[in-house]
Amino acid sequence: MKTHDKPAAAVDPSKPETIPKFIDDLPIPVTAKPNHREGKDYYEITMLQTKHRFHTFFPPTTVWGFNGQYAGPTIQADSHKPVHIKWRNNLPDKHLLPVDRTLHGVEGNPEVRTVVHLHGAHVSPDSDGNPEAWFSRDFAQTGPAFKRKIYEYPNSQPGATLWYHDHAIGITRLNVYAGLAGFYFIRDPFEKQLNLPDGKYDIPLMIQDKAFHADGSLFYPENSNPPASVNPSVLPFFVGNTITVNGKLWPRLKVEPRKYRLRFLNASNTIGYTLRLGDGREFYQIATDGGLLEKPVKLQTFLLEPAERAEIIVDFSKFQGKKMILQNTNVEGDMGVIMRFDVTLPLSKKDTSQVPEHMRPTQFPVEEAADKIRLLTLSASTDKYNRPVFLLDNRTWDDPVTEKPVRGSTEVWKFINLTDFPHPMHIHLVFFKILHRRPFDLERFQEDGSIVYTGPEVEPEPYERGWKDTVNAAPGMVTSIIMEFKEFTGDYVWHCHILEHEDYDMMRPMKIVDGPEKF
Known part of the structure; x- marks a missing residue:
């Protein structure tokens, strides 16, 4: 492990063993500055191709960045104070990275498309960043779910660390890897009273x-x-x-x-x-x-x-x-x-911050109160090119909507992982509580579809016992989560957050409805 300085000529970016570590100071993303429009914080944030230096001994690398920055600018928002953002695409017509034209949403559409999802936000569907709400440079072309140029984030939720990233159908993995990601912090008065480091x-x-x-x-x-x-x-x-x-x-x-x-x-x-x-x-x-x-x-x-x-x-x-x-x-x-x-800087002033004994009181929904329980498989298959394709409940993105929670209802979703590796499952719009994981007989399930548990329920790890929007659905386990659908109706999505899986084809639509669920 090389940590000392060496001549830049000796560094080959393709060979990690030649790259000295701990040379560069950690950069802190800049904070975006809002304008004020109709009494609300308003931002215009533009996706640009730019140059970025990943290491002192590297030449500048061509990347994509929000406002031309890698990572994107951090947005600071106050709980219950709405923010409006116009996300603008000013990227080239040609992608930086290899585009697979066989994937859904890619063939026949512009090679470079973007749409921004604020991950963890409770928002109306037209501001959620639906994968089909993509837009090309200067909004010249838009996807079938595109409804508005300026997104509204009500921030009607407690303080939390969210993040925003590209979510365009079929190329999310490429757009995020190219650099389209940034932080979004929501802060609330309760948190400010806790005297945390700030x-x-x-x-x-x-x-x-x-x-x-x-x-x-x-x-x-x-x-x-x-x-x-x-x-x-x-x-x-x-x-x-x-x-x-x-x-x-x-x-x-x-x-x-x-x-x-x-x-x-x-x-x-x-x-x-x-x-x-x-x-x-x-x-x-x-x-x-x-x-x-x-x-x-x-x-x-x-x-x-x-x-x-x-x-x-x-x-x-x-x-x-x-x-x-x-x-x-x-x-x-x-x-x-x-x-x-x-730990080499002098103490600039006395540290009066605290690790509080108690923080936010939370009342989680209980499993017995669920209005509906859904059994949802995570599985693998092969396509006509003999490539692996990962599916949710044996359906593709283009299949009709089957998850239609009723607003005001409480649901338990049980992810049945039939593959041999974990999938980080993300559900838009809601936070959920992880109930437990439980091992099951995979062969029996594949034979007749019955769930035969082979061990007791396993409690979530201590570090995942708060509100979550992404859960590790472990292999050989049934992972159960519980959530309430309170705020909005309309079209959302749920998917694996391994971006290669999300792009093909481990993502499904979800529609929140007002009345009884109908198929």
């Missing part, structure tokens, strides 16, 4: 894996291995060979000997990270996808699947002068290293 001690950390060509350009495979007969072809997975945080390769963050609030986001296409600080230092988790927990959870490690967020407080006061590596314990070597914290 200001420059409140740090967002967007983790993504990348791969590069020798010239420093982004590498994304054109085909699978062995290759499919169609080219370019979608991959079943993508795993890079380097790690970026906020757009820098293996950065360092110089910190003071005091408490910091760290907001983690896994914005990778496929891989999950099991994070550990140093040799297993303890820290406190204070929030999940949907915001604050009831009380802090003391941890030494936690798993973060694609699209999941977790907020922790680390107290560096006892480690003055030390350096601690944030690790991914899932693997060894280069991909097992995320970044480094250097």
Whole structure:
């Protein structure tokens, strides 16, 4: 593992072992500044092709970014104070990365299409970023679900770490990998009373894996291995060979000997990270996808699947002068290293922030109160090109809507994972509670469709017991979640957040209805 300075000429971006670590300081994404329009915060944010330097010893890399920035600008919103955003596409007509023309929504449409989904937001369907609501450069062409140019986010939810990213049908994996992602924080008065670390001690950390060509350009495979007969072809997975945080390769963050609030986001296409600080230092988790927990959870490690967020407080006061590596314990070597914290800054003022004993009181729905229980399979098949294709309930995106929750109802969804790897399942519009996971007899289910459990219910991990919008549906398990459909009616989606799966074909429409469910 190379961590020392070396001549830039010795660095080959395609070979991680030549890239020195902890050279660059962690960048903090800029905060977007709103205008005021009709008494509301109003933003215009433009998707642009730009140059970005992932490492001091790299040449500039062509990427896509919101307002030409990688990561995109952070949007700061107040709970119950609406925000309007006009998302603009000013990207080239030709994609940076190889586009598979065989995927749904791709053939016959512009090669470069975008639509922005605010992940974790409770919004009306016309501002949700439906995959079919895409638009090309300057709105010259739009998809069948496109309804408006300016999205409205009511922010009628508690404070939480959300994120925004592209969601265009058939090319989400490419657009996000190219750089179309950013943070969106909702803050509320209750949170502000807790005296958590704030200001420059409140740090967002967007983790993504990348791969590069020798010239420093982004590498994304054109085909699978062995290759499919169609080219370019979608991959079943993508795993890079380097790690970026906020757009820098293996950065360092110089910190003071005091408490910091760290907001983690896994914005990778496929891989999950099991994070550990140093040799297993303890820290406190204070929030999940949907915001604050009831009380802090003391941890030494936690798993973060694609699209999941977790907020922790680390107290560096006892480690003055030390350096601690944030690790991914899932693997060894280069991909097992995320970044480094250097406790080398002097304490600028007395640290009066706290780890509260109690935070947000929460009343979760109980399983017995569910109006409906849905059994939903996660499975794999092959297409006419003999490629793997992943399906939800054995249906494709284009099949008719089958999930039609009634507004005001409570539902339990049971994800039956028939594959041999986890799927991070995301449901738009709602937060849910993870009830439990339970092992089942896979062979018996495949024989006659019956669920025969082979063990007791497994409680969710301590770090996933708050409100969630993405859940790790583990292999060989039935993963049960419960949620309430309270606010809006209309067309939404649910999908696996492995972006290669979402694009083909592990995404389904969902319609929230006012009356009794009808098929």
